Amino acid sequence: MALDLERVRHQFPALAGNAVFLDNPGGTQVVKNCLDRMLDYLIEANANHDGAFKTSRESDALAARARQAAADFLNARPEEVVFGANMTTLTFHLSRSLAPRLGPGDSLVVTRLDHDANISPWLLLARDRGAEILWVDFHPEDGTLDLADLDRALEKKPKLVAVGYASNALGTINPVADIAARARAAGALVFVDAVHYAPHGPIDAAALGCDFLACSAYKFFGPHLGLLYGRRELLEELPAYKVRPADDRVPFRFETGTPNFEALAGLLGTIEYLEELGTRFGEDPEAEPADDPSGRKRKLRRAAAAVRAHERTLAAAMFETLQAIPSMKIFGLTDPARFDERVATFSFRLGDVPPRRIAEELDRDGIYAWDGHYYALETVRRLGLEDKGGMLRVGAVHYNTLEDIARLGRSLARIAKA
Numbered sequence: 001m002a003l004d005l006e007r008v009r010h011q012f013p014a015l016a017g018n019a020v021f022l023d024n025p026g027g028t029q030v031v032k033n034c035l036d037r038m039l040d041y042l043i044e045a046n047a048n049h050d051g052a053f054k055t056s057r058e059s060d061a062l063a064a065r066a067r068q069a070a071a072d073f074l075n076a077r078p079e080e081v082v083f084g085a086n087m088t089t090l091t092f093h094l095s096r097s098l099a100p101r102l103g104p105g106d107s108l109v110v111t112r113l114d115h116d117a118n119i120s121p122w123l124l125l126a127r128d129r130g131a132e133i134l135w136v137d138f139h140p141e142d143g144t145l146d147l148a149d150l151d152r153a154l155e156k157k158p159k160l161v162a163v164g165y166a167s168n169a170l171g172t173i174n175p176v177a178d179i180a181a182r183a184r185a186a187g188a189l190v191f192v193d194a195v196h197y198a199p200h201g202p203i204d205a206a207a208l209g210c211d212f213l214a215c216s217a218y219k220f221f222g223p224h225l226g227l228l229y230g231r232r233e234l235l236e237e238l239p240a241y242k243v244r245p246a247d248d249r250v251p252f253r254f255e256t257g258t259p260n261f262e263a264l265a266g267l268l269g270t271i272e273y274l275e276e277l278g279t280r281f282g283e284d285p286e287a288e289p290a291d292d293p294s295g296r297k298r299k300l301r302r303a304a305a306a307v308r309a310h311e312r313t314l315a316a317a318m319f320e321t322l323q324a325i326p327s328m329k330i331f332g333l334t335d336p337a338r339f340d341e342r343v344a345t346f347s348f349r350l351g352d353v354p355p356r357r358i359a360e361e362l363d364r365d366g367i368y369a370w371d372g373h374y375y376a377l378e379t380v381r382r383l384g385l386e387d388k389g390g391m392l393r394v395g396a397v398h399y400n401t402l403e404d405i406a407r408l409g410r411s412l413a414r415i416a417k418a
């Protein structure tokens with residue numbers, strides 16, 4: 001069954017106003033159940049962990065529930081889920097644990113289609129360990145990764161391949177399972193940045209065959225909290241940078257300091273919302289997820305199917321709307337027959353109008369969108385736009401409507417004429 005947009009939007013207090021949120025790739029609005037759980041936690045159970053009293057016990061119980069929910073969301077085991085401040089912090093932290101595996105003569109693969117949070121940690125690790133960086137390019141004409149370039153890099157037997165699930169600049173979904181298989185065959189570990197993909201589709205860390213995968217709850221309707229999946233055997237093997245009294249078991253030894261319990265509560269609330277979405281809407285997955293005693297994985301996949309179907313409609317409408325604007329240049333995949341390979345994130349330029357000015361003009365019409373490089377520095381450089389103000393990005397998620405896109409079209413038509 002298709003999404004009931006009115007019902008969906010009702011769950012997001014921030015959507016009650018008149019603004020059109022197309023800044024979603026930078027961060028989504030927060031679902032009510034997340035807010036409720038955060039507030040409840042801070043009022044009812046706020047305490048540090050591992051104490052001999054009620055609120056502390058409740059805090060630990062809540063963290064365990066949030067971890068199980070996150071594991072179901074990623075199709076992983078709870079002990080494979082590490083929480084942290086955000087994806088960037090978790091990635092830097094992990095890179096430090098991987099450092100002893102690298103030395104001169106070794107190499108790491110990064111791509112020009114990635115957000116800098118999946119590039120800089122690896123550049124700095126390579127610098128510190130005297131290792132080489134191998135760059136994988138993308139095709140500037142359609143924003144897809146150059147897999148021949150990847151294969152060439154893999155001939156050098158790199159130690160790690162860092163790749164994004166979807167581009168936060170161009171919206172391309174990378175064939176991550178295929179990339180992971182090629183990388184593994186070459187003996188590399190695989191790190192997947194799923195931050196941009198997470199609000200748009202199901203994540204199945206086990207099926208992807210990756211070693212690590214990171215995402216961020218504030219990009220999928222939740223609080224500011226990072227999630228890192230790590231294959232259990234690897235997490236067991238890697239050295240952890242931790243204080244001595246802290247729990248030495250996996251995954252806790254990779255979590256520094258006091259957990260952000262209110263964010264964990266919020267994450268649980270967010271995943272409960274998605275689960276509820278899957279109870280009402282979407283189609284049953286083709287294959288029943290294994291190891292799913294609560295049935296949550298199945299519901300989350302149903303929710304992802306409903307979200308994906310609605311977003312496909314939004315992507316098609318957004319593309320048509322943008323294309324109808326004079327002097328529009330859209331970057332990335334523009335062939336509607338291939339829209340399964342992208343999410344509804346579009347970056348464009350409008351004649352000579354600086355992207356910052358477009359963003360300001362859109363804001364006058366109550367439409368929020370990002371301009372610049374949005375930390376996809378290499379992508380914007382490769383497109384020759386770094387010193388030209390980058391691009392203007394609009395990104396839809398499941399709570400956006402066709403009316404949002406119609407308003408975008410009217411506003412852009414005004415800006416193009418001015």
Ligand SMILES: Cc1ncc(COP(=O)(O)O)c(C=O)c1O
Pocket residue numbers: 025026085086087088089115117118164166167168193195196215216226375
């Ligand atoms: C694709 C992608 N990766 C990584 C990040 C960084 O995530 P965080 O803010 O959780 O560090 C972002 C944030 O914009 C992103 O879009």
